[in-house]
Amino acid sequence: MFNAILLNKNDDGSTDARLTQLDDAQLPADGDVTVRVDYSTINFKDGLAITGKSPVVRKWPMVPGIDGSGEVIASSHPAWITGDAFILNGWGVGETHMGCLAQQAKLKGDWLIPRPANMTARNAMAIGTAGYTAMLCAMALQEQGVTKDSGDILVTGASGGVGSVAIAILSGWGYRVVASTGKLTEKEYLASLGAVEVIDRNELSAPGKPLQKERWAGVVDSVGSHTLVNAIAQTRYGGSVTACGLAQGLDFPASVAPFILRGVKLIGIDSVMAPKARRLAAWQKLAGDLDVQKLERMAQEISLSEALAKAPDILAGKVRGRLVVNVNA
Structure with missing residues (x-):
């Protein structure tokens, strides 16, 4: 069992968002890489999904979280093996495929990129x-x-x-x-x-x-x-x-x-479906050119349970910089 934010659609069309526990059997069957998520984020789109303010979620129930970083724990994809450090952005994750506001996720290997060696999972999600x-x-x-x-x-x-x-x-x-x-x-x-x-x-x-x-x-x-x-x-x-x-x-x-x-x-500028080569180029530049001290100034770390309360704030423009979600806190 692992902790996750789970979204369900109520009979009146509203969104029920709560912190709960899931098991492996509830993860998407079409994923070929199972990952341990160390950090995720709350983006504007995540705020829309959690609050139900916009029809972001296309499949129910849904784990939100369009971003994630951590390590591979199992893989049937040829490019990924256990222990590989990854970054995930976009690809409809958190909309049509269960996302990364959880301690575990099952994703498609083609969506993942290697996390640069000089970048921690936390910093990757401070960027997001x-x-x-x-x-x-x-x-x-x-x-x-x-x-x-x-x-x-x-x-x-x-x-x-x-x-x-x-x-x-x-x-x-x-x-x-x-x-x-x-x-x-x-x-x-x-x-x-x-x-x-x-x-x-x-x-x-x-x-x-x-x-x-x-x-x-x-x-x-x-x-x-x-x-x-x-x-x-x-x-x-x-x-x-x-x-x-x-x-x-x-x-x-x-x-x-x-x-x-x-x-x-x-x-x-589309980040959701950007080609892999473009993603790799962007993340390599981020790893080399972004001042980590400046990144730390804009990052606020929160827990998985706190993410629910912060979702409306990001829509209201009350959040400065980046929200980094420690899914194990």
């Missing part, structure tokens, strides 16, 4: 999908020719998981990073990660003109809606904007003007 997505955004900006000499980089949702890691990565690479946040009390925290300027999210969150004063050489946006539209409208000629989130909304009330008059590029 949020940090891995931030690296995908940073890599995309570099690939589009945005250099540290191109101009300021805007990071929206700056005090959240994606934003915090994006600031740490980009500032570490020598970029001048401007942080947009609704928590101006977090200026000191954002500065400690590498932001040279902090602006109020209200500057971006309301409807604005299709073309605005050019400010940004590049953007990492995890907010969507009017924030993304205004960031694009303020992006400099030939600049690039990466979009990876929807904290403000799924809508995109935009104009084509920035694209056809300034040559702005909008790049969608």
Whole structure:
């Protein structure tokens, strides 16, 4: 038996989330690698699943947890043997396949990547999908020719998981990073990660003109809606904007003007189904380029039982940085 958060759908359509015990027989039959989970996380999507605020879960009952790291304890997959250290992000885990907010999981070996030798399971989950997505955004900006000499980089949702890691990565690479946040009390925290300027999210969150004063050489946006539209409208000629989130909304009330008059590029960033080669590249860069001291500043460790109470907080924007779940605590 092992501890897990289990989600069930009530008759009225609401979600029942509770800490319980499961056994091996309740794990998915289509997994070919059984793992011991040491650490997991609470991401925005996990918050939606646990609270039932959005139809994230497609199969019931479900163990949430789109991220996990630990060791393999049994495998019929040729690439994995007992004792291998792994990282899991995405692939519908926690939505259609039981996830990692549990002490044990049964996953598909093709979904796993080796944990870098210089990275602990805890640090891997302090990064998690949020940090891995931030690296995908940073890599995309570099690939589009945005250099540290191109101009300021805007990071929206700056005090959240994606934003915090994006600031740490980009500032570490020598970029001048401007942080947009609704928590101006977090200026000191954002500065400690590498932001040279902090602006109020209200500057971006309301409807604005299709073309605005050019400010940004590049953007990492995890907010969507009017924030993304205004960031694009303020992006400099030939600049690039990466979009990876929807904290403000799924809508995109935009104009084509920035694209056809300034040559702005909008790049969608998907972390869930990203090819394995892309994942490996991102995690190797995280292992080599992300300042561990900065990572520790943004990480808060909680227990499996505490994860239930924290799920609504992450949706309400009350969580700073990253929540690391010690599933054995």
